[in-house]
Amino acid sequence: MKKLVMIGNGMAGVRTIEEILKLSPNQFEITIFGQEPHPNYNRIKLSNILQGDTSFEEIIINPLNWYKENNIQLFTGEAVTKIDIAAKKVISDQGREVEYDDLIIATGSNSFILPIPGADKIGVTGFRDIKDCEMMIKSAENYKKAVVIGGGLLGLEAARGLLNLGMQVDVVHLIPSLMERQLDPIASSLLKTELESQGMRFLMEKETVEIIGDERVAGLRFKDGSFARADLVVMAIGIKSNTMVAKESGIYVNRGIVVNDFMETSAPNVYAVGECAEHREIVYGLVAPLYEQGKILAERICGKEAAPYEGSVTGTQLKVAGVDLYSAGEIFEDGTTKSIMVYNEYEGIYKRVLVRDNRIVGIVLYGDTKDSTRLFRMLSKKEDITGISIFESQCSAEGGSGDIASMPNDELVCGCNGVTKGAIVEVIKTQGLTTLDQVSHCTNAGRSCGRCKPMVNDILAYTLGDQFDASAAQKTSICGCTTISREELVAEIKEKGLTSLKEVMNVLEWNNEEGCTKCRPAINYYLGMIHMDEYKDDRDSRLVNEKMHANIQKDGTYSVVPRMYGGVTTAADLKKIAEVAEKYEVPLVKLTGGQRIGLFGVKKEDLPSMWEELDMPSGYAYGKTLRTVKTCVGAQFCRYGTQDSMSLGIELEKKFERLDTPHKVKMGVSACPRNCSEAGIKDIGFVGIDGGWEIYVAGNGGVDLRAGDLLATVKTEADVMEMTGAYLQYYRETANYLERTSKWVERVGLEHVKEVLANAETRKELNERMDQTLKKYIEPWNEAIESEEIKDKYYTKHTVKAGE
Numbered sequence: 001m002k003k004l005v006m007i008g009n010g011m012a013g014v015r016t017i018e019e020i021l022k023l024s025p026n027q028f029e030i031t032i033f034g035q036e037p038h039p040n041y042n043r044i045k046l047s048n049i050l051q052g053d054t055s056f057e058e059i060i061i062n063p064l065n066w067y068k069e070n071n072i073q074l075f076t077g078e079a080v081t082k083i084d085i086a087a088k089k090v091i092s093d094q095g096r097e098v099e100y101d102d103l104i105i106a107t108g109s110n111s112f113i114l115p116i117p118g119a120d121k122i123g124v125t126g127f128r129d130i131k132d133c134e135m136m137i138k139s140a141e142n143y144k145k146a147v148v149i150g151g152g153l154l155g156l157e158a159a160r161g162l163l164n165l166g167m168q169v170d171v172v173h174l175i176p177s178l179m180e181r182q183l184d185p186i187a188s189s190l191l192k193t194e195l196e197s198q199g200m201r202f203l204m205e206k207e208t209v210e211i212i213g214d215e216r217v218a219g220l221r222f223k224d225g226s227f228a229r230a231d232l233v234v235m236a237i238g239i240k241s242n243t244m245v246a247k248e249s250g251i252y253v254n255r256g257i258v259v260n261d262f263m264e265t266s267a268p269n270v271y272a273v274g275e276c277a278e279h280r281e282i283v284y285g286l287v288a289p290l291y292e293q294g295k296i297l298a299e300r301i302c303g304k305e306a307a308p309y310e311g312s313v314t315g316t317q318l319k320v321a322g323v324d325l326y327s328a329g330e331i332f333e334d335g336t337t338k339s340i341m342v343y344n345e346y347e348g349i350y351k352r353v354l355v356r357d358n359r360i361v362g363i364v365l366y367g368d369t370k371d372s373t374r375l376f377r378m379l380s381k382k383e384d385i386t387g388i389s390i391f392e393s394q395c396s397a398e399g400g401s402g403d404i405a406s407m408p409n410d411e412l413v414c415g416c417n418g419v420t421k422g423a424i425v426e427v428i429k430t431q432g433l434t435t436l437d438q439v440s441h442c443t444n445a446g447r448s449c450g451r452c453k454p455m456v457n458d459i460l461a462y463t464l465g466d467q468f469d470a471s472a473a474q475k476t477s478i479c480g481c482t483t484i485s486r487e488e489l490v491a492e493i494k495e496k497g498l499t500s501l502k503e504v505m506n507v508l509e510w511n512n513e514e515g516c517t518k519c520r521p522a523i524n525y526y527l528g529m530i531h532m533d534e535y536k537d538d539r540d541s542r543l544v545n546e547k548m549h550a551n552i553q554k555d556g557t558y559s560v561v562p563r564m565y566g567g568v569t570t571a572a573d574l575k576k577i578a579e580v581a582e583k584y585e586v587p588l589v590k591l592t593g594g595q596r597i598g599l600f601g602v603k604k605e606d607l608p609s610m611w612e613e614l615d616m617p618s619g620y621a622y623g624k625t626l627r628t629v630k631t632c633v634g635a636q637f638c639r640y641g642t643q644d645s646m647s648l649g650i651e652l653e654k655k656f657e658r659l660d661t662p663h664k665v666k667m668g669v670s671a672c673p674r675n676c677s678e679a680g681i682k683d684i685g686f687v688g689i690d691g692g693w694e695i696y697v698a699g700n701g702g703v704d705l706r707a708g709d710l711l712a713t714v715k716t717e718a719d720v721m722e723m724t725g726a727y728l729q730y731y732r733e734t735a736n737y738l739e740r741t742s743k744w745v746e747r748v749g750l751e752h753v754k755e756v757l758a759n760a761e762t763r764k765e766l767n768e769r770m771d772q773t774l775k776k777y778i779e780p781w782n783e784a785i786e787s788e789e790i791k792d793k794y795y796t797k798h799t800v801k802a803g804e
């Protein structure tokens with residue numbers, strides 16, 4: 001078998017490998033080196049992570065099992081530092097040497113960081129990978145003011161994300177209009193007005209000359225002498241191809257690694273693909289052209305007849321809520337072009353097409369982008385537009401219907417993945433597909449930026465006719481390993497009596513027999529929720545923090561947060577915590593937002609002995625479970641208190657601690673409406689009133705700030721416990737795994753939940769199932785202390801010598 005090595009485990013490279021496996025699954029023994037410590041993920045969706053719309057698990061494109069199944073040797077967190085072209089081998093930063101017959105360089109790009117004084121201060125970052133995202137999210141927890149340098153696509157997406165994280169955001173831009181390479185001045189000014197209304201502030205025509213501050217950034221100084229304060233600076237001024245390894249190994253590099261029409265570099269059997277490659281003097285920075293390159297490279301490397309890559313025309317959109325924008329091709333008129341334009345200033349809709357010699361050469365759409373795929377096809381195919389109506393969709397926010405019937409079969413639907421209408425119709429018909437997810441899975445349409453999903457749905461409706469079921473079509477499968485949804489999974493587990501992960505995956509024909517990081521924790525949760533008594537938790541299927549019973553920190557250490565029921569502690573417990581913190585030289589002891597004491601920076605190997613010496617239960621500060629019940633001092637001490645908030649908080653925490661829930665659950669108890677425990681922004685909040693308690697639900701104090709809704713007013717603590725048990729159990733039984741209560745209530749409707757819980761018999765049954773579930777939980781820290789096997793497996797540092 002030939003040896004194929006790839007440097008870079010990113011979007012373009014791994015897509016090329018997928019194409020190779022499709023063409024010739026057994027031709028190569030494949031090795032991939034990835035500098036990042038993750039499997040291949042959808043970098044495009046980093047903006048969605050920052051904007052709080054999705055989690056990292058959800059953007060993984062190829063889970064680790066995919067590499068295993070395809071016999072790919074993957075080295076993550078390991079960079080290749082040299083290519084020995086004469087000896088045909090690569091050498092990594094860990095000294096590993098791997099020989100190749102063919103080598104693909106797919107090292108992508110780095111953020112371009114302005115070479116100005118202070119650019120290396122803490123709090124200055126680019127926006128390129130998950131590490132940058134995590135840094136921004138962390139900064140937003142502690143700091144208020146962000147400055148984004150760069151009013152282009154990435155800068156504006158970063159700025160929107162930081163606004164969502166609660167920061168004040170200034171965007172600094174060198175020239176007078178935003179996204180000047182994609183938008184003309186009218187579209188650019190419409191965009192600026194919209195973003196200003198969302199809370200973004202713009203500092204236009206400013207050139208940053210220095211970043212100031214001590215160790216951490218404190219502000220920016222501009223060329224005109226003015227200054228902006230900043231706790232966080234995001235540089236989003238462009239990207240720079242990552243060509244270092246190639247250059248240092250003697251491969252010809254210009255702006256990128258120079259390749260011919262078959263992605264061949266200057267070195268024999270060495271290819272380059274993606275943002276690191278320069279083709280006909282162009283370095284592309286969007287996935288659609290990179291995937292085209294990958295397809296051609298796969299054909300070439302597999303020895304198939306390949307058409308040469310001749311370059312691509314690209315289209316751009318901005319992924320910011322409330323902004324509908326599309327741009328492709330040329331933007332500015334010259335003496336040889338004419339514009340076709342409509343402008344509805346009232347509704348903020350603007351469309352302009354540039355035409356040269358009866359052919360579209362540029363498109364700018366703002367406010368209504370429904371014509372984008374059709375116009376883009378005309379542009380890329382250089383169609384003669386004589387007699388053709390350019391804007392089919394009306395110039396109004398309602399827009400046109402996007403007439404699928406009149407769309408030619410070769411019209412591109414998914415620009416990122418190059419999927420046409422014809423290809424989608426074909427798989428729907430030949431494979432009997434009925435949902436968006438299934439189509440995505442089969443064709444890749446919608447797998448990258450996701451903009452084409454509404455159109456794929458329209459094509460489903462058009463192709464299936466009467467058979468089309470809109471709600472079923474929108475159904476999302478729980479992950480890429482299956483096409484079944486959460487509802488179907490839960491129903492199948494119950495109906496077929498499935499009792500283990502393996503059984504679920506086998507019987508329900510998972511396309512990946514080991515599952516992935518998305519479905520394994522979810523199935524484990526559903527099995528535990530359904531088989532209350534008999535299901536044995538599969539610890540290894542849990543998310544890492546739950547598996548370790550401690551929160552992993554960004555430097556790989558852990559935190560220890562012992563339980564303090566209702567936020568109430570004793571001098572004896574405080575002494576123990578202090579002694580343990582001192583003995584284990586814990587770098588940070590901090591009060592958490594939930595009124596607990598956290599010990600941060602703990603080594604994995606120290607966890608069991610610290611737990612043993614603390615001799616306190618786990619506070620579950622890491623779990624999808626009841627985290628904390630925050631209480632005010634209440635009637636015992638406060639002169640305004642009408643109820644005993646501390647006692648109720650302690651009772652609630654003692655009853656529901658350790659309960660597995662779809663997502664974390666936080667509670668708050670205040671003894672009067674002054675609400676010192678902030679019960680209005682908790683998943684469940686209790687507020688004491690004269691003669692009883694108000695119960696608020698679905699509050700959230702995080703990224704999706706939401707005030708709780710009044711669920712019920714009850715008289716006694718016993719009523720509170722009964723209503724809470726029923727509510728929590730109903731959430732456990734009907735929410736999607738990883739769905740917070742706020743989202744769940746919005747999805748199923750508060751009135752529906754109230755209606756269910758109004759029935760005393762239903763509440764009784766829910767509480768019975770809750771009590772049955774609660775019986776089985778055991779204290780996890782204690783379990784680890786007592787089990788050598790657990791200690792050895794999870795908390796011991798094993799060193800493996802080379803050759804073992």
Ligand SMILES: Cc1cc2nc3c(=O)[nH]c(=O)nc-3n(C[C@H](O)[C@H](O)[C@H](O)COP(=O)(O)OP(=O)(O)OC[C@H]3O[C@@H](n4cnc5c(N)ncnc54)[C@H](O)[C@@H]3O)c2cc1C
Nearest residue numbers: 008010011012013035043079080107108274275285286287
């Ligand atoms: C926030 C953001 C939003 C985006 N939005 C869009 C969008 O809406 N639409 C769109 O089309 N595109 C978008 N993009 C661009 C798109 O993500 C990139 O074009 C695409 O990821 C490039 O793929 P690649 O494989 O060339 O590089 P990458 O995906 O960057 O992968 C390269 C990988 O190689 C690794 N590597 C580098 N050097 C070495 C080495 N020496 N050894 C081992 N590994 C190495 C890197 O760590 C990296 O993981 C966006 C990008 C970002 C950052």
Ligand code: SF4
Nearest residue numbers: 632638641672675676
């Ligand atoms: S919520 Fe009311 S009772 Fe509780 S501490 Fe505040 S003022 Fe006092």
